[in-house]
Amino acid sequence: MTLLPVTAGVDGSAESSAAAHWAAEEAVRRGLRLRLVHGWGLSSPLEPVVDRAGDEQRRAQRLLRETQEALLDRHPRLNVSLEAMADGPRAALLDVSHDSELLVVGSRGLGALSGFLLGSVSGHLVGNTACPVVVVRSAPAGGPAPGGADAEVVVGLKDPDRPQGTVLEFAFTAAAGRRVPLRIVYAGERDDAAVGAAVARWRAAHPQVVVVETAVAGSASPVLLSAASDAALVVVGRGPGRVGPVVHGLLHHARSPVAVVPHP
Structure with missing residues (x-):
């Protein structure tokens, strides 16, 4: 039986970073692969696609690699795969939900290059994905994240x-x-x-x-x-x-x- 991955949406915000770290810990806990996904897209359909697409793809790959490196610093044995998709965050994350054990997203934050707030994206995902969705907030500035080691x-x-x-x-x-x-x-x-x-x-x-x-x-x-x-x-x-x-x-x-x- 093929094991499905834990998938995390990445957009460069503090909330998506918190989601990626949560997803990494969950993947380790379950013994699953972690898949990092960034759905990039142009902010306007009138923008020159040929001129911008290559830049956006490179930026997406760089963002994914940086996130991967940060996660591997904490979890060096973690199996991480990267996917940059030119569909925008909603379509990309809905698509990958069909072959994910669960999908992890940040609670809000600017959806990079798409003009969407991730809050609206995550709200849409919660009601429409094929798998469970976990919505994660970033820790408050200067404060601890909720839930200690023995939190229920x-x-x-x-x-x-x-x-x-x-x-x-x-x-x-x-x-x-x-x-x-x-x-x-x-x-x-x-x-x-x-x-x-x-x-x-x-x-x-x-x-x-x-x-x-x-x-x-x-x-x-x-x-x-x-x-x-x-x-x-x-x-x-x-x-x-x-x-x-x-x-x-x-x-x-x-x-x-x-x-x-x-x-x-």
């Missing part, structure tokens, strides 16, 4: 009676790889039997993961946002082509990385 993984479980298997599998895998607890947050009255049944399959597959349950009366959004202030990772799901208000809130306000996992 948090997952939002929308309905314990109808568990989203791909979301739970991603969350359990993330917690197991980091050797940290998994906190399951769900709305409604506490129902140990329903939650126990919902996660039984993944508990059996990952017996080393300590599971903590948090039931919330009303919306789970405030609890997820609170947990996201110092979590290693927050995991939520989305339906086909649809991003709900909980996901929107996390993407705009969470300090921790947010993984958005598509499910049927």
Whole structure:
């Protein structure tokens, strides 16, 4: 079976640098190749393509090589591949999502040479990619990144009676790889039997993961946002082509990385 890579979008911003470093650590943790992708494009269709394309391609390759060198300084055994694509960031990253284990992007930043803010690009990707998307913020100036070595993984479980298997599998895998607890947050009255049944399959597959349950009366959004202030990772799901208000809130306000996992 061919192993798919962890893919990171690179555009030269502080946010994309943070995303690339996060993706490198995740690739090492999973034993996968890291693919760095830069989607370049001209800022206007009226610009002379022949005169500019070569310069933009060279700049893209230089940016990718510099990012690769920085990552290999920290992870010398990491297998890294580079792809510069002349499709712009949206089209390029959507395309590579079809053969990626997950896609990692920065939360915002100027999409180099395209005129797009990466925030708008990442927002589009979250609702349309074929694989999970992890959105990463850069660390605040002069401050530490959220989530220490023992910070837990948090997952939002929308309905314990109808568990989203791909979301739970991603969350359990993330917690197991980091050797940290998994906190399951769900709305409604506490129902140990329903939650126990919902996660039984993944508990059996990952017996080393300590599971903590948090039931919330009303919306789970405030609890997820609170947990996201110092979590290693927050995991939520989305339906086909649809991003709900909980996901929107996390993407705009969470300090921790947010993984958005598509499910049927």
